[in-house]
Amino acid sequence: MTATTPPLVEARGIAKRYGPTVALADGRLTVRAGESHALVGRNGAGKSTLVTVLTGLQAPDAGTLLFDGAPAPALGDREAWRSKVACVYQKPTVVPELTVAENLFINRQPGARRGFFSWKRLHTEAERLLDTWDIRVDPAARTSELKVEDRQMVEIARALSGGARFIVLDEPTAQLDNKEIDRLFTRMRALQDSGVTFLFISHHLQEVYEVCQTVTVLRDARWITTAPVAELPRPALVEAMAGEAVAEAAAAAAEAVVDQAVADRAAPVVLDVRGLSADTYRAIDLTVRRGEVVGLAGSSGSGKIALAESLAGLHTPTAGTALLDGRPLPFGDVPAALTAGVGCVPRDRHDQGLVTGMSIGDNATMTVLGRLGRYGFVGTDRKRAVARDLIDRLDIHAEGPDQPVSDLSGGNAQKVVMARALASDPHLLILINPTAGVDVKSKESLLRRVDHARDDGTAVLVVSDELDDLRRGDRVLVLFHGRIVAEHPAGWSDHDLIASIEGVEDE
Structure with missing residues (x-):
């Protein structure tokens, strides 16, 4: 040539x-x-x-x-x-x-x-x-x-x-x-x-x-x-x-997490996973303590989403165990996982998160209908009151609980999905790409809910491709070809985390 x-x-x-x-x-x-x-x-x-x-x-x-x-x-x-x-x-x-x-x-x-x-x-x-x-x-x-x-x-x-x-x-x-x-x-x-x-x-x-x-x-x-x-x-x-180093505000937030992580190392273990394996991940060992936020990072083929979805009851692993509060976590059964104390924001709010033909209130409360009535009857006023409380807690910009969820912007729709996950007061909150496709203001609002969940003593597992989502965690586990290959404590640098995600060893 x-x-x-x-x-x-x-x-x-x-x-x-x-x-x-x-x-x-x-x-x-x-x-x-x-x-x-x-x-x-x-x-x-x-x-x-x-x-x-x-x-x-x-x-x-x-x-x-x-x-x-x-x-x-x-x-x-x-x-x-x-x-x-x-x-x-x-x-x-x-x-x-x-x-x-x-x-x-x-x-x-x-x-x-x-x-x-x-x-x-x-x-x-x-x-x-x-x-x-x-x-x-x-x-x-x-x-x-x-x-x-x-x-x-x-x-x-x-x-x-x-x-x-x-x-x-x-x-x-x-x-x-x-x-x-x-x-x-x-x-x-x-x-x-x-x-x-x-x-x-x-x-x-x-x-x-x-x-x-x-x-x-x-x-x-x-x-x-x-x-x-x-x-x-x-x-x-x-x-x-x-690219550029993290902004000063994000660095300050990371420093605050570092201080808290040191204080919470003795908290009781909520989620204890041992040897969990499936087609896309292998021999996974991890723990999440009370009031701890653990991130899961990795490329699209790393197995991180399949692992999180298994813990949320969507899939059944081929080997290994997972204990939630000392009891076996039910696999392949979402309602049973919900009853056991798992709340989940799924990876796609459109296909997995929302029933678009229903109202905001119906979407936000569908996981707790058993608490809102007896013998299969749901009290309308009670459901509306709970929905209003969730709308206020999540700062959902809406006319009220009866508004169709399809009317909402992407950020407010994602807040409804988060509200539903929190409505059951879960012991383990699993968030999969929780800020995907939302505006900057909604993203910060959703991440503040992660901070509040930590303060409430909830164990949180955050699976995301967004570094800002992972930055709120006490530590981040990195999956590569289905295995955990690195753990980064709070305060990690973008360079180091991305190097682990991409499988690059320092030279």
Whole structure:
């Protein structure tokens, strides 16, 4: 390649808004042919938005996208986009009931005419395609029977069959063990040698150093830097992702937590977890004491959310125990977990948190209806009074308990979910992404409720991608590939916590 050869992909000044939300303010990316180029940044940095633009799923509001120096195809020209770029997502897009060959040529069977095509030719073409790229998968195998790594290779082969030589790999190692990751990287290097270019998106920075030549960092919806991996030390990469040090107010709050954490080390244990294991986490040991706030941090594939949801009664682990106030915590049974003393703010208020056709009062009190009446009859006045009290406690801006919850802003809707979790006076409060998608004022109001819960003696487990959420904790446990790998006491630095989340050891 000469110095005058244009980049395979070049994005300049890409911007995208969704209403008042700025998803991407200044996205930039320059990828040279034949390289593996890493795209990194914390959740919310703008990576996913940039990928949707790179793959033609949406048009940017501003900016320029070039392939081989020429403008990107028109948004509706899907064939042209398939010949340029393809994305292999963390969640497989293959159809599990179909064979490998059928998945490779789905909706574009070779030689198909008037609704008929040759099965023999389909398998012949599939064998030829797999052999060309040295992908050792049986074309007659049912895709559901393949290992995760082989399903990924089928998706890569399908992308290559459309003519694309630029493949986006979105968190490809999230569901793989160490040996499978090594095999994936070996296959990536072989495909690179054959002329394939990769954009590699991962939360695990040590993988960037293993398999990529160049890295681009996004932070706060903006391009921060692009550099050769070999010339960017790991601490510098983490610093580029973390950005500025915490504000003085947040630092002061952290110092206050440090003082309190020392005083509460002798508090009784409320939650005691030993050897808890499932598909996405393994051998988890942790405790949460009375009046203690413990954070759970980790990347999207770390297992942190599945672990929290198991403790909230949504899933049943395959091994291990969990005691709440000395009694076995019921798994796989949300009502039983609620009765045992667990309150939960789920990860998605829209799908899991709110019944949008009901009022604020109905949503806030649905977990405590048994306390509001006898023999199955709920006192309307009693329910309304409890709802009003919750509205006042959470500072929910609303006309009253009878207002439809669907009328509320995102911040006030999340406060209703928090109100319901607190209504039962839980011994253990589990908060999963508690401030996601809310404004700054509502975020601070919700985090003050965490402080109040600690003051009331509640044991709190906070699972979040937001550093500000975790900063209110007495300590933070970090999960990496399903295991707890680090514990940071209150007062941790952004740099140190992010390094643990990304699996980076200090050099």
